[in-house]
Amino acid sequence: MHIEIRNEQQQDLQSIEALTQAAFLNAEHSSHTEQFIVNQLRKDGQLTVSLVALEQDAIVGHVAVSPVRISSGETGWYGLGPISVWPEKQGQGIGSQLMHAALEQLKQLGAKGCVLLGDPAYYQRFGFQSYSDLILPDVPQLYFQAISFVNDIPKGTVSYHAAFNATA
Numbered sequence: 001m002h003i004e005i006r007n008e009q010q011q012d013l014q015s016i017e018a019l020t021q022a023a024f025l026n027a028e029h030s031s032h033t034e035q036f037i038v039n040q041l042r043k044d045g046q047l048t049v050s051l052v053a054l055e056q057d058a059i060v061g062h063v064a065v066s067p068v069r070i071s072s073g074e075t076g077w078y079g080l081g082p083i084s085v086w087p088e089k090q091g092q093g094i095g096s097q098l099m100h101a102a103l104e105q106l107k108q109l110g111a112k113g114c115v116l117l118g119d120p121a122y123y124q125r126f127g128f129q130s131y132s133d134l135i136l137p138d139v140p141q142l143y144f145q146a147i148s149f150v151n152d153i154p155k156g157t158v159s160y161h162a163a164f165n166a167t168a
């Protein structure tokens with residue numbers, strides 16, 4: 001199976017929305033609004049990275065990355081997610097390829113680091129870990145993880161863009 005990863009293009013937007021909805025349909029800890037979040041981030045000009053994974057020209061995966069704020073004032077940090085792979089295509093390495101590509105693109109952009117909310121059992125393989133001084137309020141500490149590209153983890157409270165509250 002050959003997977004191509006590239007930046008989203010205008011003609012991909014409906015497929016990305018359908019994919020995101022389908023991927024999170026039966027996901028644990030889902031708000032089922034992830035497709036709205038991706039759309040709103042794009043509308044608000046906050047979709048720093050938006051990569052699709054293609055198998056024979058069909059979109060089978062997507063990852064979004066957007067800027068986050070840290071209460072310490074540290075800049076250059078981003079939040080990864082939502083990340084989605086078609087249910088029938090999960091467990092074949094597509095998510096891992098998207099993760100590596102998104103982190104690589106962030107480094108190319110000069111990002112200092114990236115945070116995400118997710119299962120540590122999955123994300124630690126990409127170098128993410130939780131840090132007691134870097135907090136996302138109201139979520140279990142272990143599930144909020146970070147990776148630094150500059151060997152320095154900020155201390156503070158992280159906020160995602162308001163687009164994460166989108167419900168339609």
Ligand SMILES: CC(C)(COP(=O)(O)OP(=O)(O)OC[C@H]1O[C@@H](n2cnc3c(N)ncnc32)[C@H](O)[C@@H]1OP(=O)(O)O)[C@@H](O)C(=O)NCCC(=O)NCCS
Nearest residue numbers: 023027081082083084085090091092093094095096119122
């Ligand atoms: C999470 C997701 C993007 C991973 O993509 P994928 O293509 O299935 O992942 P890969 O094939 O690269 O990796 C599979 C590995 O990750 C593990 N894994 C996948 N999703 C996981 C999860 N939510 N929690 C823990 N482990 C997970 C699998 O058990 C497998 O482990 P193994 O390599 O030790 O066998 C995909 O499963 C998905 O779309 N899930 C629904 C949406 C979601 O929950 N997104 C993440 C929250 S933002």
